Amino acid sequence: MINFKELASTYKTPLYIYDLNYMTKQYEELKEAFKGRKSLMAYAIKSNSNLSIIKHFADLGSGADCVSIGEVRRAFLAGIPSYKIIFSGVGKSDDEIREAIQKDILYINVESEAELGRVELIAKELGATCRISIRVNPNIDPLTHPYISTGLHDNKFGVEIDTAKRMYIRANNSEHLDPVGIHFHIGSQLTELKPIYESAEIVADMVRSLQNIKIELKFFDIGGGLGVKYKDEVTIKPYDYAQAILGTLKGLDLTVVCEPGRFLTANAGYFLTKVLYEKQNGAKRFVVVDGGMNDLLRPSLYKAYHKIEAISQSRTDESKADVVGPVCESGDFFAKDCLLPILEHNDLLVVHSAGAYGFGMGSNYNTRGRSAEVALKDGVARLIRRREEFEDLVALEKEFLVK
Numbered sequence: 001m002i003n004f005k006e007l008a009s010t011y012k013t014p015l016y017i018y019d020l021n022y023m024t025k026q027y028e029e030l031k032e033a034f035k036g037r038k039s040l041m042a043y044a045i046k047s048n049s050n051l052s053i054i055k056h057f058a059d060l061g062s063g064a065d066c067v068s069i070g071e072v073r074r075a076f077l078a079g080i081p082s083y084k085i086i087f088s089g090v091g092k093s094d095d096e097i098r099e100a101i102q103k104d105i106l107y108i109n110v111e112s113e114a115e116l117g118r119v120e121l122i123a124k125e126l127g128a129t130c131r132i133s134i135r136v137n138p139n140i141d142p143l144t145h146p147y148i149s150t151g152l153h154d155n156k157f158g159v160e161i162d163t164a165k166r167m168y169i170r171a172n173n174s175e176h177l178d179p180v181g182i183h184f185h186i187g188s189q190l191t192e193l194k195p196i197y198e199s200a201e202i203v204a205d206m207v208r209s210l211q212n213i214k215i216e217l218k219f220f221d222i223g224g225g226l227g228v229k230y231k232d233e234v235t236i237k238p239y240d241y242a243q244a245i246l247g248t249l250k251g252l253d254l255t256v257v258c259e260p261g262r263f264l265t266a267n268a269g270y271f272l273t274k275v276l277y278e279k280q281n282g283a284k285r286f287v288v289v290d291g292g293m294n295d296l297l298r299p300s301l302y303k304a305y306h307k308i309e310a311i312s313q314s315r316t317d318e319s320k321a322d323v324v325g326p327v328c329e330s331g332d333f334f335a336k337d338c339l340l341p342i343l344e345h346n347d348l349l350v351v352h353s354a355g356a357y358g359f360g361m362g363s364n365y366n367t368r369g370r371s372a373e374v375a376l377k378d379g380v381a382r383l384i385r386r387r388e389e390f391e392d393l394v395a396l397e398k399e400f401l402v403k
C-alpha cells in the first residue's frame with residue numbers, strides 16, 4: 001500500500017507518483033511473451049518522458065521509441081544506447097533528421113514519400129547512409145477512441161501499401177538509404193486483438209513480397225498501443241498478443257520491435273491532489289481540488305475515465321460529484337458524477353492510472369507550475385522532478401521585459 005498521506009506531507013500536492021516495481025513487472029511480462037524470438041522493447045518515451053523513468057527502462061534493457069529529437073536526446077541522456085533508439089513521427093524537421101543521422105540511431109521510421117526524399121538528401125549531405133523503416137498504414141479500424149486511432153487512411157499517419165512498396169524500391173536503390181525495417185502502429189489503448197492481427201498479416205505479406213524482389217528487412221516493428229484497464233476494459237494479454245503477431249511471421253527471420261508506452265506506465269502512476277472546497281450549485285455537487293487540467297489533461301481532452309479514490313474517508317454517505325480543478329475552463333474536470341463521501345479542506349484524492357500521458361501533456365496554462373514527480377522503488381520514495389516555481393515560469397520572458 002502506498003502511503004499517500006505521507007507523500008503529500010513530504011512533497012506537497014498536486015503530485016505525480018510512479019511505482020517503478022509495477023513498471024518492471026509490465027516490462028518483464030511483455031518481454032517474456034516474445035521469448036523464443038529476437039525482440040527489442042523500445043519504450044515509447046512520450047507516454048512518460050521523465051529521465052528517471054527512461055533510465056529505469058534503460059536498466060531493464062529497453063530501447064526507446066522517440067517522436068521528436070528532444071525525446072531522442074532524453075533517451076541518450078538516460079543511457080539508452082544509440083542502437084536501440086528509433087525515431088518516429090509524421091513531421092520531422094530537417095534539423096531533427098540531421099541530428100538523428102549523426103547520432104547513428106537504429107533507424108528512422110519514415111512516414112511519407114516526401115520525408116523519404118528529405119532523409120535521403122540530408123544523408124547525402126552528411127556523406128552517410130541512413131537506416132530506415134517505413135510506417136505502413138494498413139487501413140484497419142483499431143476499434144478505439146477516434147483521437148487515438150492512427151491506422152485508417154483518414155489518419156495522418158503512415159503510407160498506403162502501394163506507396164510503401166515504391167518507397168522501399170527507391171530506398172533500396174539509394175546509396176544513402178538502407179531499408180532495414182517495416183513499421184505499423186494502428187492506435188492506442190487497443191483492447192481488440194483482431195485489428196492488430198489483421199494489420200500484422202498485411203504487413204508480414206508485404207515483407208514477403210519485398211523478399212521476392214530481393215529486399216530483405218531485419219525489423220518487424222509492431223508499434224505500441226496495448227490497452228490497459230482504466231475502468232472495466234477487458235484487455236489483451238501479452239501472451240495472446242505475442243502469439244498473434246508471431247503467427248503472422250511464419251518463415252520470416254525478423255527481430256520483432258515493440259513500442260509499448262501506456263502498457264508500461266499507465267497503471268504505475270497516481271496523481272495526488274488535495275481538496276480545496278466542496279460546493280453546491282443548485283442540485284449539482286462539485287469537489288474543487290488543487291490539481292487541474294494543466295496537470296492531467298486526459299479527462300478534458302478525451303473524456304477519459306480515471307478512477308478517483310478518497311483517502312481515509314469512511315465510504316458511507318457517498319453521493320455523486322464532479323471533481324474539478326482551479327483552471328478557468330469548464331472543461332477543467334477529472335471526473336463527472338463520481339461517487340465520493342463528503343470531503344473536507346485538505347482531504348486527499350488519488351487519481352488512478354495517471355502514469356501515461358499525464359505529466360507529459362501538462363502545461364503552464366493559467367500560470368500554474370507543473371507538479372513534482374516522485375518515484376517509488378521497493379517502498380522507497382525519491383523525488384525525480386521538482387515542482388515548478390513562479391520563477392521557472394517567467395525565466396524565459398523576464399529578460400525581454402521592456403522597462
Ligand SMILES: *Cc1c(COP(=O)(O)O)cnc(C)c1O
Nearest residue numbers: 044088188224225259260261262
Ligand atoms: C504513441 C506511440 C506509441 C506508444 O503508444 P501506446 O499506446 O502508449 O503504447 C508507440 N509507437 C508510436 C509510433 C507512437 O506514436
